[in-house]
Amino acid sequence: MINDASVQQPTYYQEVERKGYSRREFLSFVTMMAAFMGLEKSAIGQVIKAMETQPRVPVIWLHFQECTCCSESFIRSSHPIVADILLDKISLDYTETLMAASGFQAEAAMKSTMEKYKGEYILCVEGSVPTAADGVYCMIGGKTSMQILEEASANAKAVIAWGSCASNGCVQSAKPNPTNATPIHKLLSGNVPLIKVPGCPPIGEVMAGVIVHLVTFGKIPELDRLGRPKAFYSKRVHDSCYRRPFYDAGLFVETFDDESAKKGYCLYKVGCKGPSTYNACGVMKWNNGTSYPIQSGHGCIGCSEANYWDNGRLYERASSFAGFGIEANADTLGKVALAATGVAVAAHAVATNVRKHNLIFNLEKEGKQSEKELES
Amino acid sequence: MAQNTAPIHRLRRVYVWEQPVRIYHWINALVLLALIATGFYIASPLALQSHKEATNAFTMGWMRYIHFAAAYIFFFNFLFRIYWGFVGNKYANWRQFIPFSKKFFKEMWYVFRMDILMLKGREHMSIGHNAMAGFIYFLTFIAFLVQCLTGFGLYASMSSWWFPKLFAWVPALLGGDILTRQIHHWSMWFFILFVVIHVYLVFYHDYVEGRGEMSSMGGGWKFIEEEVFERNHHQTPNPEKKTATENKKAS
Ligand code: HEM
Ligand code: HEM
Ligand code: SF4
Ligand code: SF4
Numbered sequence: 324m325i326n327d328a329s330v331q332q333p334t335y336y337q338e339v340e341r342k343g344y345s346r347r348e349f350l351s352f353v354t355m356m357a358a359f360m361g362l363e364k365s366a367i368g369q370v371i372k373a374m375e376t377q378p379r380v381p382v383i384w385l386h387f388q389e390c391t392c393c394s395e396s397f398i399r400s401s402h403p404i405v406a407d408i409l410l411d412k413i414s415l416d417y418t419e420t421l422m423a424a425s426g427f428q429a430e431a432a433m434k435s436t437m438e439k440y441k442g443e444y445i446l447c448v449e450g451s452v453p454t455a456a457d458g459v460y461c462m463i464g465g466k467t468s469m470q471i472l473e474e475a476s477a478n479a480k481a482v483i484a485w486g487s488c489a490s491n492g493c494v495q496s497a498k499p500n501p502t503n504a505t506p507i508h509k510l511l512s513g514n515v516p517l518i519k520v521p522g523c524p525p526i527g528e529v530m531a532g533v534i535v536h537l538v539t540f541g542k543i544p545e546l547d548r549l550g551r552p553k554a555f556y557s558k559r560v561h562d563s564c565y566r567r568p569f570y571d572a573g574l575f576v577e578t579f580d581d582e583s584a585k586k587g588y589c590l591y592k593v594g595c596k597g598p599s600t601y602n603a604c605g606v607m608k609w610n611n612g613t614s615y616p617i618q619s620g621h622g623c624i625g626c627s628e629a630n631y632w633d634n635g636r637l638y639e640r641a642s643s644f645a646g647f648g649i650e651a652n653a654d655t656l657g658k659v660a661l662a663a664t665g666v667a668v669a670a671h672a673v674a675t676n677v678r679k680h681n682l683i684f685n686l687e688k689e690g691k692q693s694e695k696e697l698e699s
Numbered sequence: 700m701a702q703n704t705a706p707i708h709r710l711r712r713v714y715v716w717e718q719p720v721r722i723y724h725w726i727n728a729l730v731l732l733a734l735i736a737t738g739f740y741i742a743s744p745l746a747l748q749s750h751k752e753a754t755n756a757f758t759m760g761w762m763r764y765i766h767f768a769a770a771y772i773f774f775f776n777f778l779f780r781i782y783w784g785f786v787g788n789k790y791a792n793w794r795q796f797i798p799f800s801k802k803f804f805k806e807m808w809y810v811f812r813m814d815i816l817m818l819k820g821r822e823h824m825s826i827g828h829n830a831m832a833g834f835i836y837f838l839t840f841i842a843f844l845v846q847c848l849t850g851f852g853l854y855a856s857m858s859s860w861w862f863p864k865l866f867a868w869v870p871a872l873l874g875g876d877i878l879t880r881q882i883h884h885w886s887m888w889f890f891i892l893f894v895v896i897h898v899y900l901v902f903y904h905d906y907v908e909g910r911g912e913m914s915s916m917g918g919g920w921k922f923i924e925e926e927v928f929e930r931n932h933h934q935t936p937n938p939e940k941k942t943a944t945e946n947k948k949a950s
Contacts, residue, residue, distance in 0.1 A: 548871035559856065559876070573758030577746055592744065599876035601856075629874040634881065640743060653881070654743075657888035664892050668899045671815075678817040679907055686909040689707060 332378035335538070339374075344404060349374075352404040359532045359607065360544070361554045373539035380538055381436050381444040383475055387461050387468040388495050388504050389450030392524040393486040399610070400527025430464050437478060445537060446479035448472065451488045451495060452510055453502035460502040472510060481516045481543050483533060484508065490521040490551075491629040498633055508550065516543045519550040523626035526607050529555045549629075551601070560623045561597035563605030566590065584620065594638040595622030602627040710922040715790045715827055716915055723780045724916050730769045730776065731890060737766040738887050767854065774847050777840075790827030796837040798830070806830035814903075826923060832900070835893075842889045849873075849883040 333341075339349050353374060357367045384394075397405070436444055450468075453460035458467030476482055487493040489507050496504035508517055520533055533552055536544045544552040561567065569575070570589040577583060577592060589595070597605075600623050604615040616623055622638070625631035639652075676683065716724070740762045784793035798804055810831040812818045828836065851862075852869025853876060870879040905912040915921045 548867060549875070557856070562857075571760040572756035573744055573760075573762075574756065575744060575746065592746075596877065599880055601876070625877060628877050631877065634877040653885045653888065657891065660888065660892060661895070664895050668895065671899075671903070674817055675903060675907065678819075682907055685706075686907075690909070693707065 332381070334374070334376055334378055336375040338379060339404060348404070352402050355402055355528075356532060356535045359528050359554075360536055370535065370539045377538055380480075381440045382447060382534075383433060383436055383444055383479075384447040385449065385468075385471060385475060387448065387450030387452055387472075387488075388502070389486065389488045389493075391449070393449045393488075393530070396524035396527045397485075397530045398527075400531050402528075402531075405527065405531040433475070437475065441478045443480055444478075445481055445483065445534075446475050446515075447483045447485055448489045448507050449485040451492050451504040451506055453495075454505050454510075455501065455503035469510065472507060476511055476515055479515050481518065481537060482507070482511060484517060484519045484521075485530065486525055487521045487523045487626060487631075490519040493523060494632045517550060518543050518546065518552060521551060521556075521627040521629075522602060525627070526555075526603060526609065528607050529603055547601075555603045556601045556627070558601065558603070558606075559598060560600045560602050560604050560617070561595075563603075564597055564617055565605070566617060579620070587620075590617060590620075590622040592640060593622055594624075594636065594640060596625030596628070596631065597623040600625040600628050600631075709925040710910075711925055711928055712920050713826060713923050714788075714919050715921050716919045717788055717791060718919065719779070719783055720787060720791050721916055721919055723776055723783065726772065726776050727780075730773045731894070733765060733769040734773060735887060735890060737762045737769070738884075741766060742884055770847075770850055770854070773843075774851070777843050777847070781840075795828050795833045796840065798834055798837075803830050803834075807834060826921060835897075839889075839893055842886055842893075845886050846883065846890075849879050849886075852879050853883065 336349065344352075350371070353370050354367055357364075357370050362370070386394075450461075452458070452468045452472055454469060458469045461468040463471060484490045484507050488495065488504075492500075492504050492506045495502065496506070508519065511517060518533060520530060522529070529552075532555065533544060536552070536554075544554060547553050547556060549556075561570070564570075566587065566589045569587070570591055574586075574588045575583060575592040576588045576590050579593060591598070595617065597617065604623070605617070608615045608618070624637050625634075628634075741759070744759060744762075781793075783791055784796075789795075798807065806825075807830040810829045813820060814831070827833075848866060848869050851866035852873075854863040855865075855867040855870070856876075858864065870876050873879045873882070901912055901916075904910075910921050910923065912921065
């Protein structure tokens with residue numbers, strides 16, 4: 324458990340109160356989180372208790388090759404307590420983007436957290452690590468991101484890979500990947516548990532849910548085979564999509580400005596990757612549950628899937644064939660091969676009649692002779 | 700060849716494809732065509748009915764339903780064929796498919812020269828599969844496996860039955876559904892090309908051999924010239940003496 328006598332920190336609830344939230348607001352926050360995490364009703368009490376008694380967990384939040392969309396998503400998550408308490412008040416021992424300190428002061432803060440809370444702090448990583456040219460493409464305070472990751476992860480309680488960059492490499496690792504951007508699971512020693520929270524960015528409530536889970540249960544949430552929390556990544560976007568009835572009916576948008584688009588038909592044929600994308604967008608939605616891409620008429624681009632940037636195009640279903648140029652998709656190649664096969668078969672049939680003429684002639688002769696004998 | 704009378708062959712009826720193999724073959728052919736047709740629709744649904752209302756239509760739903768139902772039949776039929784490769788007759792035996800001997804490769808080379816390069820020479824006449832065909836079926840069986848692994852891998856997350864869930868490791872190994880689906884899509888083309896060539900070659904062998912190749916998948920019989928019997932080790936199975944295992948290859 325995170326509870327440790329040596330950790331002199333206020334509890335989450337103390338922080339909530341200090342920030343001026345009412346008990347009612349606190350309870351609504353906990354209920355919401357529990358619902359997002361897919362917990363049973365009876366577990367709500369457990370979450371409340373943990374929030375009241377657990378001291379805050381120190382968090383180090385590193386930024387490498389990324390665009391900060393994960394942080395943006397997190398601080399905009401629907402309940403203000405998420406940003407105020409989990410991030411702003413509680414978790415900011417070190418994060419380049421949002422902390423007040425800078426320079427040596429900041430480095431010292433990180434070092435002190437790492438020493439003081441050895442084995443207790445959570446390491447959040449936003450961004451991938453470039454390993455080409457000895458890592459010079461991403462350096463902070465004179466150290467490469469690789470060195471920083473190694474140091475910070477050595478004594479962490481758990482590591483969270485925020486977003487597709489840290490989980491899969493995201494666009495900076497698209498071919499030809501000049502900086503050799505590498506997702507962190509390939510670099511960690513494996514001694515510290517890792518949670519992947521892919522998405523570009525991941526949904527803010529999902530991020531908060533992962534942290535709340537860590538805090539309340541003192542252990543990492545149940546993960547799927549790819550290391551993602553099952554509570555949020557076990558269903559495809561397609562499985563919870565409200566346009567699904569149109570998919571099943573076979574009613575599709577053909578172009579973005581056609582009648583079908585106005586009627587809100589399924590976006591499959593204009594490239595929706597919902598059927599191969601595991602994420603909670605259809606359920607949680609974005610921007611305080613306002614909407615999500617499909618709801619505003621744009622297909623899912625599969626942002627939480629590995630390699631989505633190299634695996635085919637955004638506005639087409641057709642699967643491109645790596646190594647045959649952008650234009651060659653599998654079906655074009657297949658059709659060419661089919662035509663070639665047809666020609667080869669026809670040529671073979673002609674050649675058979677020429678080259679094996681005697682053989683066929685004799686067979687026919689034999690057969691005709693038998694036929695004659697039967698007549699007589 | 701200005702003979703007045705052609706040599707009249709005496710033919711012997713050989714039971715090459717046992718009934719289970721024949722049933723397997725036609726179930727397989729039917730189901731594979733259904734999988735290709737519905738797979739095509741799933742990959743790029745036609746724009747036939749954009750003006751209908753969703754309430755009464757379930758086109759994609761049916762296509763997927765048929766695809767998955769056919770997939771189950773396909774899979775268990777395939778498993779059955781593997782089983783039959785161990786208990787069936789010598790023409791159905793698994794050794795017919797895997798090139799493990801020098802003789803196998805030699806025969807493949809010979810078939811290549813006779814049937815593809817069309818060189819002159821003594822006609823190659825096999826009784827069961829020729830070595831080349833056997834090897835191509837071996838590749839086909841591997842493609843079956845790929846299709847079952849990727850197909851059930853994709854299906855795992857949609858199904859609540861434990862059986863498809865056994866395949867959940869496939870997309871995990873490939874890093875996700877996107878690539879799994881692409882591989883599933885690409886290998887469909889292998890089957891399309893296979894069917895075209897396969898059906899053509901069945902016609903071809905029927906035509907140049909005159910032994911009833913086409914109907915052999917119907918009744919199970921091929922009709923072999925008496926002298927081929929004499930010349931080869933293809934003796935009628937004699938209950939008194941055990942037939943050698945190495946005698947199933949044609950000359
Ligand atoms: C061996 C013959 C098979 C062929 C030719 C075939 C072909 C296809 C094709 C072309 C697609 C569309 C892929 C795309 O999105 O572009 C597809 C989808 C699919 N197939 Fe198959 N398939 C075969 C066997 C199987 C088997 C054995 C299974 C096992 C359950 C299976 C399960 C699926 C699933 C789950 C999908 C995705 C459907 C969806 O997401 O709605 N397929 N198949
Ligand atoms: C979708 C179409 C078809 C598929 C997928 C298919 C598949 C196969 C496979 C996998 C085998 C190997 C059998 C074994 O397990 O030993 C085979 C053999 C055979 N098939 Fe087909 N088949 C198709 C259509 C046909 C048709 C239309 C005929 C014509 C009558 C035919 C006649 C035969 C014959 C005679 C053999 C055994 C001869 C040989 O070894 O070359 N098949 N087929
Ligand atoms: S819009 Fe996309 S996710 Fe929704 S049903 Fe269509 S394909 Fe599936
Ligand atoms: S709908 Fe798809 S592309 Fe859009 S945010 Fe969700 S997972 Fe990413």
